Amino acid sequence: MSADLEAYKKWLAGRLSELAPVFAKAAIGNFDSQVEVPEQEDELTEFFVGVQIILDTIREKVGELETSLEQVKAASEIIATEKARVEAILDSIGEGLVIVDESQHVTFVNEFVTELFGEHSRILGQDVASVITLQDEKGANITSAHHPVAQAIKHGRRMSFNLAKGAPYYVRLPSGLVRRLSINISPILRGGKVGGAAVVLYDITEESNMDRTKSEIISIASHQLRTPLTAVRWYVKALMSDKALSAAQRQKYLQEIHDANHHMVTLVDSLLSVSRIDLGTLNAKPQAVDFMTALQEVIKELQPQIEARKLTVKVNSNPALKPLFIDPDALGIILQNLLSNAVRYSPDGKEISVLAQQRAKDAVIEVRDQGVGIPAAEQPKIFGKLFRASNAQRLAPDGSGLGLYITKAMVTQAGGEISFDSHEKHGTNFYVIIPSSIAKRSKGAA
Amino acid sequence: MSDNGAANGGKKLLIVEDERALSDLLRDKFESEGFEVATAGDGMAGLEKALSWQPDVMLLDIVMPKMDGLTMLHKLREDSKGKNIQVILLTNLSDTQKVYEAMASGVFDYLVKSNWEIDDLVKEVKAKVSGAK
Numbered sequence: 001m002s003a004d005l006e007a008y009k010k011w012l013a014g015r016l017s018e019l020a021p022v023f024a025k026a027a028i029g030n031f032d033s034q035v036e037v038p039e040q041e042d043e044l045t046e047f048f049v050g051v052q053i054i055l056d057t058i059r060e061k062v063g064e065l066e067t068s069l070e071q072v073k074a075a076s077e078i079i080a081t082e083k084a085r086v087e088a089i090l091d092s093i094g095e096g097l098v099i100v101d102e103s104q105h106v107t108f109v110n111e112f113v114t115e116l117f118g119e120h121s122r123i124l125g126q127d128v129a130s131v132i133t134l135q136d137e138k139g140a141n142i143t144s145a146h147h148p149v150a151q152a153i154k155h156g157r158r159m160s161f162n163l164a165k166g167a168p169y170y171v172r173l174p175s176g177l178v179r180r181l182s183i184n185i186s187p188i189l190r191g192g193k194v195g196g197a198a199v200v201l202y203d204i205t206e207e208s209n210m211d212r213t214k215s216e217i218i219s220i221a222s223h224q225l226r227t228p229l230t231a232v233r234w235y236v237k238a239l240m241s242d243k244a245l246s247a248a249q250r251q252k253y254l255q256e257i258h259d260a261n262h263h264m265v266t267l268v269d270s271l272l273s274v275s276r277i278d279l280g281t282l283n284a285k286p287q288a289v290d291f292m293t294a295l296q297e298v299i300k301e302l303q304p305q306i307e308a309r310k311l312t313v314k315v316n317s318n319p320a321l322k323p324l325f326i327d328p329d330a331l332g333i334i335l336q337n338l339l340s341n342a343v344r345y346s347p348d349g350k351e352i353s354v355l356a357q358q359r360a361k362d363a364v365i366e367v368r369d370q371g372v373g374i375p376a377a378e379q380p381k382i383f384g385k386l387f388r389a390s391n392a393q394r395l396a397p398d399g400s401g402l403g404l405y406i407t408k409a410m411v412t413q414a415g416g417e418i419s420f421d422s423h424e425k426h427g428t429n430f431y432v433i434i435p436s437s438i439a440k441r442s443k444g445a446a
Numbered sequence: 447m448s449d450n451g452a453a454n455g456g457k458k459l460l461i462v463e464d465e466r467a468l469s470d471l472l473r474d475k476f477e478s479e480g481f482e483v484a485t486a487g488d489g490m491a492g493l494e495k496a497l498s499w500q501p502d503v504m505l506l507d508i509v510m511p512k513m514d515g516l517t518m519l520h521k522l523r524e525d526s527k528g529k530n531i532q533v534i535l536l537t538n539l540s541d542t543q544k545v546y547e548a549m550a551s552g553v554f555d556y557l558v559k560s561n562w563e564i565d566d567l568v569k570e571v572k573a574k575v576s577g578a579k
Contacts, residue, residue, distance in 0.1 A: 223538065226559060231468055231471070256471070272519050397510060
């Protein structure tokens with residue numbers, strides 16, 4: 001009996017060992033094996049058939065899985081491509097896009113936003129008010145509670161803060177530049193509840209600057225053209241209707257009309273310069289210009305005021321001074337502004353001196369006066385547009401506040417520099433450096 | 447600042463205006479109408495002249511150096527010698543807001559320079575002085 005059992009065990013082991021390579025293959029993921037089922041049925045036939053069925057089923061399922069996996073892979077590739085495409089589109093639009101969830105945490109920003117507010121890693125997942133940091137016009141931070149996104153989410157309605165509504169939001173860049181933003185916020189509704197918001201930011205800095213320039217120009221024009229326009233109107237009327245006017249009076253009246261007209265042309269020219277400076281369309285035609293000729297022209301124009309105020313103008317120009325490389329009109333405007341300021345703000349009988357000397361490849365021009373000077377506290381602002389020193393305002397209330405702004409822009413465009421020192425009640429010295437034409441010969445100096 | 451006697455034994459007119467072109471023409475015009483005319487080019491000189499010279503009527507610009515016209519008018523009214531001088535404010539359209547504000551404090555007429563012909567201004571001044579004395 002035990003010999004039979006031994007034989008049976010051996011036989012069983014022998015049969016089962018036929019399956020070893022099948023299992024070994026299956027263990028490494030190969031289910032292609034065919035189990036050989038002997039023609040003559042025995043105790044293991046059913047088991048062998050069963051194994052074969054299991055193998056076949058697994059093979060079939062693996063095949064199906066592989067197909068699905070490929071489909072999933074293909075789908076995720078499509079999704080990745082789409083995502084990249086959408087992000088590229090969102091990055092390329094000129095507006096900023098921020099998506100926040102219902103707890104006001106940022107879930108998406110485009111490149112425009114990262115350029116203004118910092119890297120993705122700094123922004124994503126954070127509270128919107130702490131990363132999309134906004135300021136008011138004066139540079140004070142907008143608090144979380146007053147953040148426009150928080151407001152829109154709280155009220156659950158679309159809000160926009162554009163120029164027409166005052167566009168009160170600004171962002172200060174690390175470089176110190178300040179950009180003005182227009183902001184549109186649309187809540188994202190999920191099942192009737194606010195599930196977040198889409199925030200679109202527009203940089204309206206240029207637009208609002210242009211807007212401001214326009215209204216400033218209109219305001220200056222309407223204020224300052226009025227007096228000469230009235231003068232022309234009254235004098236023309238007098239010439240037309242007063243038959244008793246003497247020849248000398250007629251001559252004087254014509255001169256007044258001429259002067260008022262000149263005044264208006266000068267003012268309109270200044271306004272045009274300002275608008276070109278602000279809109280970036282200032283177009284200079286630099287060439288070699290003789291400094292003394294330009295200076296004499298300006299002095300000649302100011303002669304009536306110089307004489308009326310009993311001022312002395314001293315000119316000291318180094319004979320070695322080379323021609324300047326600058327747009328002749330720009331040089332005229334620079335000298336006209338500096339000298340007319342010196343005349344206007346000097347007490348009667350004082351001296352104005354103009355010095356010009358060659359320093360390497362530049363001309364250094366100094367305009368010195370013994371006038372009222374610029375109050376120390378106001379000195380940092382004098383090249384700003386529409387700025388007028390308090391003492392200058394008292395002395396000549398109708399100045400435009402454009403002269404030094406234009407002067408600086410003209411000097412800068414010529415590749416030069418302007419600076420000054422001033423002591424209130426003692427006078428002001430302006431220093432202007434303008435490249436000589438020698439340095440620019442290659443650019444076609446005449 | 448200077449005084450010109452007028453042959454007409456006329457009324458005294460003070461012009462306080464910093465824009466010389468305008469004040470010159472006003473002077474010519476009113477002198478030819480028989481007024482005795484004096485001018486001042488800023489509010490400070492104008493106040494001084496008004497108090498010492500006692501004009502019948504004064505044409506007063508608003509935007510002027512040293513002291514603006516409204517401040518000057520205020521000081522003039524505070525002074526017993528300036529209380530009764532008739533004043534016509536000469537303004538630019540852009541100053542009208544200031545004028546409205548000032549009208550609450552003192553009674554005077556005002557003319558917007560660029561809207562008026564000089565002949566109308568002469569008529570207005572004549573009407574003022576004939577009613578005054």
